[in-house]
Amino acid sequence: MTRQRRVILEELAKVHSHPTADELYARVRRRLPRISLGTVYRNLDLLTKAGDVRKLAAGRQRRFDGDTSRHYHVRCTGCGAVADLEVEAPDGVEEAARRASDYEITGHEIVFSGRCPRCRARGGRAKQRSDP
């Protein structure tokens, strides 16, 4: 547990914006000015494998979530922002998936799509991103 790793984890725990690696890098650098982007990536990967961080696929860049408790996400189809969503896990989804598949199911993630309040206010027919 190096100083870098601790600070990365701490900063990630502070924010709820699901930052990208470089957004987190910017924050961490305020406390450790000499840290490199590579170190941020390496630690994020390690922490993800250790289960202390969740890596999210959202658009071109990946985002990271310091909250590993069970919760889902919404992604804005306008600006790409990702927000947490406190919704109960649907009853028996994984069991259903197990029945429907020959995969050994170990988990699931739900990503809702929608428009954030700001994008909604901004215009009715704004351009959508094709990103998943």
Place this chain on the structure above:
Amino acid sequence: MTRQRRVILEELAKVHSHPTADELYARVRRRLPRISLGTVYRNLDLLTKAGDVRKLAAGRQRRFDGDTSRHYHVRCTGCGAVADLEVEAPDGVEEAARRASDYEITGHEIVFSGRCPRCRARGGRAKQRSDP
């Protein structure tokens, strides 16, 4: 509707493997040897925006699905393969999401994680990918 676009759509409809852009490019090239990768990407993006194709975020590379009917996916944590999953939409998930959020919810996707039969057979403690 150019010949290229039509062939891309046709080839994508044929396969159920959720190919990456370059996998699809390889297939399409068997019929249109002079097509370029850029054209494949451009059309895939256009088709996605038009709603004729679904773009999936799975690991580093994106995957494409020619089946736009309502269904979910499983992603193998070993090899990254993506398979379809015919599971009923959980009752009232989107309503619950609407209640829990100030986003204007327009849809959702569930991605299960698990191990495909092949990876399961291959070894009990194979290395996992940290990809989302």
Place this chain on the structure above:
DNA sequence: TTGCTTGCAAAGGGTTTGCATAGGA
């Protein structure tokens, strides 16, 4: 000490884009 980690910088690899040309409606 000993092995993992860092900083730096370059490599990597998927995706996007500019431009002149070709082709669909």
Place this chain on the structure above:
DNA sequence: TCCTATGCAAACCCTTTGCAAGCAA
């Protein structure tokens, strides 16, 4: 004809990696 799409290749950008030096245990 007119406008959009294509092919080609370079540009982009996010992420990963090799290496020598540094640090935690």
